[in-house]
Amino acid sequence: MNYLHLARDCVRELNPYQSARRLGGSGDVWLNANEYPCGVPWQLQQQHLNRYPSCQPEEVTERYARWTGLAPQQVLVSRGADEGIDLLVRAFCEPGRDKILYCPPTYGMYSVSAQSAGVDCLAVPLLENGQLNLPAIISQLDQVKLVFICSPNNPTGQLINGEDIATLLLACKQRALVVADEAYIEFCPQASLVPWLEQQPGLVILRTLSKAFALAGLRCGFTLAAREIISLLLKIIPPYPIATPVADIAAQALSASGIKAMQQRVAELLVNRQWLADELTRTDIVEQVFPGQANYLLVRFHKAEQVFASLWQQGIIVRNQQQQPGLTGCLRISIGSQAECQRVISALRQLSTEIL
Ligand SMILES: *Cc1c(COP(=O)(O)O)cnc(C)c1O
Numbered sequence: 448m449n450y451l452h453l454a455r456d457c458v459r460e461l462n463p464y465q466s467a468r469r470l471g472g473s474g475d476v477w478l479n480a481n482e483y484p485c486g487v488p489w490q491l492q493q494q495h496l497n498r499y500p501s502c503q504p505e506e507v508t509e510r511y512a513r514w515t516g517l518a519p520q521q522v523l524v525s526r527g528a529d530e531g532i533d534l535l536v537r538a539f540c541e542p543g544r545d546k547i548l549y550c551p552p553t554y555g556m557y558s559v560s561a562q563s564a565g566v567d568c569l570a571v572p573l574l575e576n577g578q579l580n581l582p583a584i585i586s587q588l589d590q591v592k593l594v595f596i597c598s599p600n601n602p603t604g605q606l607i608n609g610e611d612i613a614t615l616l617l618a619c620k621q622r623a624l625v626v627a628d629e630a631y632i633e634f635c636p637q638a639s640l641v642p643w644l645e646q647q648p649g650l651v652i653l654r655t656l657s658k659a660f661a662l663a664g665l666r667c668g669f670t671l672a673a674r675e676i677i678s679l680l681l682k683i684i685p686p687y688p689i690a691t692p693v694a695d696i697a698a699q700a701l702s703a704s705g706i707k708a709m710q711q712r713v714a715e716l717l718v719n720r721q722w723l724a725d726e727l728t729r730t731d732i733v734e735q736v737f738p739g740q741a742n743y744l745l746v747r748f749h750k751a752e753q754v755f756a757s758l759w760q761q762g763i764i765v766r767n768q769q770q771q772p773g774l775t776g777c778l779r780i781s782i783g784s785q786a787e788c789q790r791v792i793s794a795l796r797q798l799s800t801e802i803l
Pocket residue numbers: 481526527528529530554597601628630654655656657663666667668
């Protein structure tokens with residue numbers, strides 16, 4: 448006997464997000480969560496944990512604002528970008544009436560957040576070229592309050608055309624917010640939509656310290672938007688979302704030297720990405736390497752299922768993307784250290800001779 452019949456239908460029916468950690472595996476080469484391959488050492492400076500933290504630690508929001516050229520009132524800091532997604536859904540979507548729209552193959556949390564709030568989802572697949580299907584999106588905007596666009600898109604790595612996003616913003620005017628998820632934008636900073644915020648009150652941008660800043664374990668992300676939208680989200684965010692040690696380290700990561708170190712890591716990672724892409728292209732079992740702009744590559748394999756399983760057995764954990772629309776045969780490989788990239792290539796070369 449249990450009490451699950453008391454639970455909300457939308458929660459009982461929910462398929463929870465399959466995070467890399469939940470999927471498990473045991474290995475020594477972790478390339479399935481787009482994390483930075485090695486830890487960066489930090490020193491805690493604030494020792495006063497007897498007091499509650501500020502809801503929005505000023506040093507963190509001010510430094511993020513300064514870095515992005517925005518006003519601090521346009522910045523919200525949260526437990527990862529994932530909490531930003533959740534706050535947007537709860538603030539803008541009436542359960543049972545409103546909808547979110549997203550474009551698979553893409554990040555899984557948009558639908559998980561909506562479903563756990565009892566909000567319906569509309570999935571409008573990307574075109575074969577990885578871009579938005581604008582006519583299909585625009586014809587289905589009824590009751591849609593949030594349109595999630597991921598650029599660079601996870602898992603394809605592609606940027607979404609700016610012109611299409613501009614068209615979408617126009618179509619959504621006064622009807623729906625366009626939420627641009629820029630979790631990987633530090634790997635292609637010239638493509639950021641932050642400069643658009645001034646002219647586009649219907650644009651919301653999500654950012655995170657989890658990827659280029661090498662701080663996935665910190666759980667710290669940002670929502671950038673018009674002041675009124677940030678104020679609205681602040682009404683529903685928990686009172687103390689950012690623990691004092693988190694604020695402490697986030698402020699250090701966003702100092703001038705922290706940002707410089709991040710840019711240095713990005714430069715090194717892009718070298719590894721180029722090397723990995725070139726070597727993959729020259730590997731027989733690889734059918735196609737998608738041109739990625741982020742810290743991972745989407746790769747189509749001959750016999751992808753066997754490739755995934757064999758890498759898994761060798762302790763090389765990558766992300767299977769075959770269940771996503773249009774991605775049969777595709778695995779996503781995070782860019783690791785040079786040594787990890789080499790491990791991947793030698794394993795795949797071996798597989799090319801064994802199973803092809
Ligand atoms: C990793 C990721 C996030 C989540 O970032 P957190 O700040 O760790 O919650 C959001 N969007 C996309 C596309 C991601 O890949």
